Amino acid sequence: MIQVQNLSKSFQDIKAVNDISFTIKKGEIFGLLGPNGAGKSTTLNMMSAILKSDEGHIHIDGNLINGHAKTCKHLIGVVPQEISLYEDLSAYKNLLFWGNLYGIPSKELKDRINKTLALIGLLDRKNDLIKTYSGGMKRRINIAAALLHHPKVLFMDEPTVGIDPQSRNHIFEVIETLNKQGMTIVYTTHYMEEVERLCNRIAIIDSGKIIAQGTQAELKELIPTKESIQFEFNLLSENDVNQLRGRLPYPLSQNKNKLLVECTVQELSKVITTCNELQLSVEDIQLNKVNLEAIFLSLTGKQLRD
Structure with missing residues (x-):
């Protein structure tokens, strides 16, 4: 056209x-x-x-x-x-x-x-x-x-x-x-x-x-950052993280009582179900979406609305 x-x-x-x-x-x-x-x-x-x-x-x-x-x-x-x-x-x-x-x-x-x-x-x-x-x-x-x-x-x-x-x-x-x-x-x-x-x-x-x-x-797909979800727990041990790694097909990284899971919002329910099965108490959930603002920042090094 x-x-x-x-x-x-x-x-x-x-x-x-x-x-x-x-x-x-x-x-x-x-x-x-x-x-x-x-x-x-x-x-x-x-x-x-x-x-x-x-x-x-x-x-x-x-x-x-x-x-x-x-x-x-x-x-x-x-x-x-x-x-x-x-x-x-x-x-x-x-x-x-x-x-x-x-x-x-x-x-x-x-x-x-x-x-x-x-x-x-x-x-x-x-x-x-x-x-x-x-x-x-x-x-x-x-x-x-x-x-x-x-x-x-x-x-x-x-x-x-x-x-x-x-x-x-x-x-x-x-x-x-x-x-x-x-x-x-x-x-x-x-x-x-x-x-x-x-x-x-x-x-x-x-x-x-x-x-x-x-x-x-x-x-x-142009940027390395992927969608992720950060979970904050009342208590999170190394053993808990190892059990989650054995049950979940997503990359995980721990920072004290916080766990970053590289998955999408559509996969959130699977992670929550697994946490409940392991009797892990989730205190807070934060979504880290890859949007166009993040893409622009990654490609140019500045905010879209500068």
Whole structure:
């Protein structure tokens, strides 16, 4: 669906995007994950023909964007970081304005506006002025504006920044609905929990370079750290640990009354059952999951949200 090949972009002496390549399949949600200033927005702006690349090529549905920008723009919808709405107009009139820019016929446009407002859960507020909306509601209207022309691909640049949890969850539900309907979605964020929930595949970007990409399972294989569970006991002897080693198929390491077991949450019940059989009193359990934050830290030596 989308091919990005050796893409680069500089602003004076700053290399914002440095020779990146990736492919996005039709119907998947592809995440660009990285800290602020990593090059996510610049990449998305080049993919949506807002910026021209210094080097490299972008193909969208077989069309080279540098030679067929107009065709590509009709294939994509763009949800920018900034709220692109007129505060003194109603939501309906804002969408009417954007729909007219797309050249959608008037009768058809009215129907599309109502259906899109229903999708984002704001049909009952369509005649209210945008300035009366919360930040999360404005974000949802921003999304609606990008959907009016029925794009095949939706680019979303940090769409949940600065909004309340309820609105964030509603946006997630809209994204999941659109994806089930077959829409391809490119999603940029610095919130690792968002891509963990939404994305089929992920590219981790830092300082303009893609440092890793793949499914969540594939990314977890890139680092030596494995999921583990730490158990704290009232009392734990060396003999107790030896008995556990004989019964459990997982690597164990002891530190006084604490035991680190290299296993997943799904295997937790087996460990607890074995402890109960040996009459070991578990005082506390701590899960050590390998998530995207841990992967980013391992690959770059810094926190994702630095």
